[in-house]
Amino acid sequence: MHVLLTGASGDIGRFVMRKLLADGCRVTALGRRPVDDPSVAFSGFDLADPVPNLPAADALVHCALLHEPGRFRGGEGSDPETFQSVNVDGSRRLFEAARRAGCRQAVFLSSRAVYGDHRSGEILLETDEALPDSLYGEVKLAGERALQALCGGSFRGSVLRATGVYGVPPGKTGHKWSDLFETFRRGEAVPPRIGTEVHGDDLAGAVALMLRQDLKAGSPFRIFNVSDLLLDRHELLRLYSKTIGLDRALPVPVTVTVTGDGAPGVMAIDRLKSLGWSPGGPGRLQAFLRSQS
Template identity: 30%
Template sequence: MTWLITGGAGYIGAHVARVMAGAGENVVVLDDISSGVPQRLPDDIPLVRGSSLDGELLRRVLAEHEVTGVVHLAARKQVGESVAEPLRYYRENVGGLTTLLEAVAEAGVRRFVFSSSAAVYGNPPEADLVTEVTPCAPVSPYGETKLAGEWLVRAAGRAHGISTVCLRYFNVAGAASPELADTGVFNVIPMVFDRLTRGEAPRIFGADHPTPDGTCVRDYIHVADLAEAHLAAARRLAEDGIDGDLTVNIGRGEGVSVRELVTLIGEVTGDARTPLVGPARAGDAPRAVADAGLAAKELGWTARRGVREMVESAWDGWLLHHPEAARG
């Protein structure tokens, strides 16, 4: 069978494409290269440049490559940007998914893996772990589009006989190799790297949360583990099948506070500046840590890599793309 990976030249998508191809799966990538980098993909993975909003292109790709399953990662994903541009986020994230599912249903494709997010939970109620039955109450347009996407995937699956898996990612970090590292400065680890590279102290938003050290506690997942979760989901759909739909958390099930993370970054980089503490940001949950037991049960998947490995691999990638950091 052949898997279409949308957004497969992006930071997460390229990891997924490489892991699936390396495991012997036939893959083809669709990416509009708005944030993707073609050089992340090896030459033997076909890359089609285009958008999931282009229904005619999607139908042609599905037919020409005889696609039998889809892994859909293409989406805009910045929370702050989604607040400023909600119409764009709904158009691209929900509209693109709608167009893709229309083409998938028409082509008779019966396997679909959807890239969702822990952002669907919003500010979860205080609990040690977030489970898949924790109420969903997103606090940003980005999170809303991911929850709407899940609803749409499940509804289309029921209507058209498509088996579906929705993967709710927690905080993704690290890199399988330096050239695949996250080149954006939107997530906490590269944000700290960026400030250290500019000779500035890291920032912490809020130190009075009801957590052991007062800073937010999060669940960080290595992008290589996340890629392996996609392979596990794809193989479950292809080999064992599922009865309808499945939604699972993808995390490590272990919380790390922002202060602990900043301390670890200082150890790895050799630049242990005292962080600046500012006011908490609106909507920041004090604690969001996954219960990943369902993924282990249903997909046979568990995370294998720790937070230090995430930071070390991310730093190697940062140095490759920002050589001035080594001189700092």
């Protein structure tokens, strides 16, 4: 299978690229510059391109996002208009170009931000009404709808609403918790926080699973939640300190009431699990922490 991949040099794209290559796919990275892997072809692409010119392929995986480096939510910085227009219109033009290039399917990396942050302690289902309360969430939801509008006939689309992604991206040494771990090692106070997480390899596995689905079965457009752990920084740093043998003060646990207040909404993943997806859970988190010792 020949797969076009945007965002291949980004953190999520690196996990996806490694998985696609391991599965024997032929991968062409779409971007401003080639990736540092001679086995990956390159085709120049920018989300701002008015008419993207894509090579013929079987599928598209869209991970790219124009944003301020290191930020997703709030990544619009001081230019929300450009953030919105390039990401929304650019994604729509990309999906249209992929269909013209012969792609039979597209996988779009969306976000749990489409649900909004107002649903504390609730279970979030793919069938729920999306009510984003950030520009990032609005942009991701618009991308989903742009893909859905093109699906039908010989072209199918899958949306993966991913939660926070942890793990060391292939080819890099740092990760999302590098600064947090360094702050903790120095003995500085760490503010409490609780959130949902999934390892990058598990997210990449979900992408690969989408590409393996029977294109003749089911709806031409599908949405799947991708999440694994509800993780309190208190527990994360307790495990980390135990793994590396470090005695430091832990942040206080986040207080969660019986009604769920204090905890984020947790995405249901039954739909994805029914297709055979099985995330690594606490075992994969422990393996990651051991790799940081």
